[in-house]
Amino acid sequence: MTPALSLPGRLSRSCSPRRLLAGLLPLALLTLPLTATAQVADDELPIAEIQTFAEVFERIKRAYVEEVDDASLLRNAMRGMLSELDPHSSYLDREAFQSLRESTQGEFGGIGIEVGMEDGQLTVITPIDDTPASRAGLQARDQILRIDDTPTEGLSLQEAVELMRGDPGSEIELTILRQGESSPRRIPLTRENIRTESxxxxxxxxxxxxxxxxxxxxxxxxxxxxxxxxxxxxxxxxxxxxxxxxxxxxxxxxxxxxxxxxxxxxxxxxxxxxxxxxxxxxxxxxxxxxxxxxxxxxxxxxxxxxxxxxxxxxxxxxxxxxxxxxxxxxxxxxxxxxxxxxxxxxxxxxxxxxxxxxxxxxxxxxxxxxVVRGRVEVTENGRGVREADLEGHLGAQEAPREKTERSERLREDYQLSEALNLLKALNVVRQRDR
Structure with a gap:
């Protein structure tokens, strides 16, 4: 049975970087697959950087304006370690870990929005269908400048997500800047318990x-x-x-x-x-x-x-x-x-x-x-004269045919309308090839 590993609750001046390293290394090896252990053990560890880390840790503990517990400092260090790798790696506390697991199952709390960091700015990746975010008209690439009264500049992705979460029925206001617009807009939303059908x-x-x-x-x-x-x-x-x-x-x-x-x-x-x-x-x-x-x-x-x-x-x-x-x-x-x-x-x-x-x-x-986003609009004078416009024209003879009502989606969605037109053209070619 592997003995439990623990680090000193407080680093003193007598705690050398090498002693800290001796405590950290076995812990790191326990979390790696066996195939990777030998490689890590053979690599040279950056003793100078470990020493600097220990020195920074000690100075924060000794001189920061407010007392900070060891667990918070170490957890923040791990968050920073992961956040600097790429926008999608992160340290998940219990709440964030549970929330991520729930979202893959199709139920979670919030306003129904996927966000990320783009050039250091909190940015909408996409609103999820049939959620407060999609109904309010949020769009991909919208930059979120403020969450209620809190500026998003300097916030981590996890901090921003936590601010946007809350009890169903509670209010939240996002200040966003949309591409191509010079002035921010404020969007009020009401949080819901989000249950998504994918x-x-x-x-x-x-x-x-x-x-x-x-x-x-x-x-x-x-x-x-x-x-x-x-x-x-x-x-x-x-x-x-x-x-x-x-x-x-x-x-x-x-x-x-x-x-x-x-x-x-x-x-x-x-x-x-x-x-x-x-x-x-x-x-x-x-x-x-x-x-x-x-x-x-x-x-x-x-x-x-x-x-x-x-x-x-x-x-x-x-x-x-x-x-x-x-x-x-x-x-x-x-x-x-x-x-x-x-x-x-x-x-x-x-x-x-x-x-x-x-x-x-x-x-x-x-x-x-x-095909860019748009909507289909038909105006009264948007076409020339047709046979049906002539006075005294013969009436059309209706032949028996299948139901042909068009989806309401097509009235508002130009891309979808064009997709349907392309499918009809492909179907004509397909029928001719048979």
Missing amino acids: VKSELLTAGFGYLRISQFQTRTGEQVSEHIRQLTRDGELDGLVLDLRNNPGGVLQAAVAVADAFLEEGLIVYTEGRLPDTEMRFSANATTAAPDVPLVVLINGGSASAAEIVAGALQDQKRGVVMGTESFGKGSVQQIMPLGNGEGLKLTTALYFTPGGRSIQAKGIEPDVR
Whole structure:
């Protein structure tokens, strides 16, 4: 049985950096996989830097204006250690660790917003569908300047998230600056208990389906297959729009399962990292929910991580047409590592690559067809004279046909309308080739 390790509760002047190192090294080795232990033991440790760390620790304990306990100092040191690696690595206290676990299951508290740091500024990655943030009109790339009366400059990502959390029914106000605007705007919101359904579907018009994935949760792959079955109950689909816009990502295995729903074979994604267990390859299997349906995939600047895995796989495998605007560009994989004290680490351990070998880290997925956001508007004088405008024209003879009501979504969503038009064109070509 390994004896418990402890560090002195307080560092005194007599506590040398080497004594501190003797306490820290075995603790570090216990947290590493056995395959990595030998490498760490053989590496030279930065004695000078360890000595400086101990000196800073001692001076803070002795001279800071208020007394600070050892646990807080060490926890802050660990937070700083991780936050300087990349924007997605972080130290998770008990609350943050529990919140992250809940979000992958589809239920958590807050305003329903995914945020990150961009050039040191708290920035919206995406609002989640049917949450206070999406209903208030928050958009990807909005910069959050203030949370209530607290400026976000200087706040860590975790501190900002904690400020935005609160009891359901409580009020919060965000001050944001939107790209292309010179003046900030204030957006009041009411916190809710967020329960998200990651998959929604409907028929846009007869024969053409719409499948929306708002984020990738544990059961998203199963839900996609179920929704495809529902869409095809009344007959074969002539086309499907897969909407991944403003999807911040989520569980890697869920992204693989969604891509697999449209692919019968071939590579979906692979990852590369420093350790052998971070190098993985995921391929499609022959059991496929929708192998032949013409497919258009919608993405935008809020499509990140797992959403980019799906879009990249379908694009590289030439399974569908990717339409919209360039995606976010988060091509890194994070592992959630529980710690013995009930807290955890979120650590970037690998990069993922599309089947064609593309890393999208800081690049994003380029759409095959670029369509910017907008809305469809029809004006009374927006067309020329037609036969139906002529006085005394013959009436149209209605032939029996299937129901053709169009989804209300198409009235407000120009990108979706263009996706449907492309699917109809693809279907015409498909029918001619038969």
